[in-house]
Amino acid sequence: MKMSQLVGRRDKNAPKEAQITSHQFLLRGGYARQVSAGLFSLLPLGLRVIQKIEAIVREEMNKVGGQEVLMPVVLPRELWDESGRYDSVGSELLRFKDRAGKDFVLGMTHEEAAVHLARSEIFSYKQLPATLYQIQTKFRDEPRSRGGLVRVREFTMKDAYSFHEKDECLEKTYQEVHEAYERIFQRAGLKNFISVASDAGMMGGGVSHEFMAVTEIGEDSFLVCDDCGYKANREVAKMKYPEYNDESAELTKVATPDTTSIEDVAKFLGVSEDQTCKAVFYTDSEGGLVTLLMRGDLEVCEAKVKAVLSLKDLQMADDELIKKYGMVPGYASATGTDPSKYTLILDDSLKGRKNLVAGANEDGFHKTGFDPARDLNEDDYQWADLTNVPDGSTCVECGSTLKLQRGVEIGNIFQLGKKYSESMNMTYLDQNGKAQIPTMGCYGIGIGRMMACIMEEHNDKFGPIWPESVAPYQVHINILDPKKENALGIGLELYEKCLKAGVEVLVDDRGEKTGFQFSDADLIGLPHRVIISPKNLKQGKVEYRTRASRDSELFDVDQAFESLMVKLGK
């Protein structure tokens, strides 16, 4: 490709809405343009990177037996009614009508479509297991897109669906895909990624893992134990609680004026925050009160609470509701109330604690000596894990220290089970001629997110440094001062030779000033660069550089192509 013809402008400054590195270089380098919130057009350079990533994904999915298909983006409501998700999924599912008034959705994931396809093609155990995948546009009406390609509404995803007779077979495929994912991310140049145990969320089903690109800009949090390898998304992570050996004490009312926060109470009474018990209030689906008690220094993990309560949406209870059950916001606790009238759940962090500071349900007063097991009737409450695991907590597996890290979810895998095959009535005949419901797995990779994460991991202050496996082109030829010493002719000749040899090459034939060309080349970030300049041509040389190291060496002009091929490993 000739730079003089390449569509996509490079820019010295990033628009101010671009805050993170990958977003800035995406715009500055002419890879993508935003059309609206969460909607991007890809320019030629950006599309080439995406296609490189897709090619790697295809190869690896094919290797584990995947068969590529293509399902529609627009799906009829009926399919989503069959699975029940038309109603159960929230407003991130875009629903609309066609001219006849028929209901449709934009596919945000394709379990329904995959089962629809599979149930019309697979009738026998002899056809199982089977894995179908596609690389297709998804649309999710995210309430808030952000970070360039990190979180968008319309995006390209590789999604795969596997069908099995037995759970063991599903587990085997699951493991194979897990390994394929590791190869995919490695081949695409990502170094810093891990898979963590995760919450299945709206997908339903059992075992699932998320692949996280570990990066500061990540919006997901997870905990990692360097010693034993424990890794879990913050939404499912567990910790080992410290032994407190509290000394039992009588429940005693103390005056604690103007101390509605845990921090204030702890300070006022001269105890640490983990010696307090905090109450948090939500409403259940019928509008009833849910009271959660937990150690004062911990924070609620709403994902865990939702899982415990089997609720899709959580709403904080308002003060009126809390007061209705005899509790006083700011000084609330379960003591002195009737928990049989509302839902009371105690966080595991309170197990074995005998001497805590809790609210007295009276303005300006707390109680010391709170012992949940002693002071509450055990029929009135249940225990559960409700809180976020803080950085530095103790690993449940090995007792070592957990580290809290941030990451971007670039892939995930689920053992779905029969949730979709059953609800959508997919059956096959087993060896005994008996109808059976297959068990399923599903496996996703965010292609655009991968591109953003690769950029986040591979860049310097001048631009991205593409790994060879995903670079839009392999070679960048700069022609400095093209009119002298036949620089233009020699540069274009090298360019033509590369084209003939099937090497992906970009040549800067614009005659721009050196610095201008180099800055553009850095923003395009191709791994190999050849610089044709009159200065070196006079000595019969051309210069070769890599984008990453900036080390340079000289090639003889008449051996330039051959020397370059050596560098390319061809």
Added chain:
RNA sequence: CGGGGUGUAGCGCAGCUUGGCUAGCGCACUAGUCUGGGGGACUAGGGGUCGCAGGUUCAAAUCCUGUCACCCCGACCA
């Protein structure tokens, strides 16, 4: 959806407080000359409904009201 912020040329910005001549600067873009190893110089140009709508006023980029878009934090999120 809650909190905060920003809308003036493709991008970055000034002007707005205190209304007033033709709306300005840098980069980018066009033509030309010079220049030629890290965004070079000079000359001459093109490009704007000042986000949109309404209002106040002799006069609005500037003041008022409304509205839309985008960004950031949170909520939410296979």
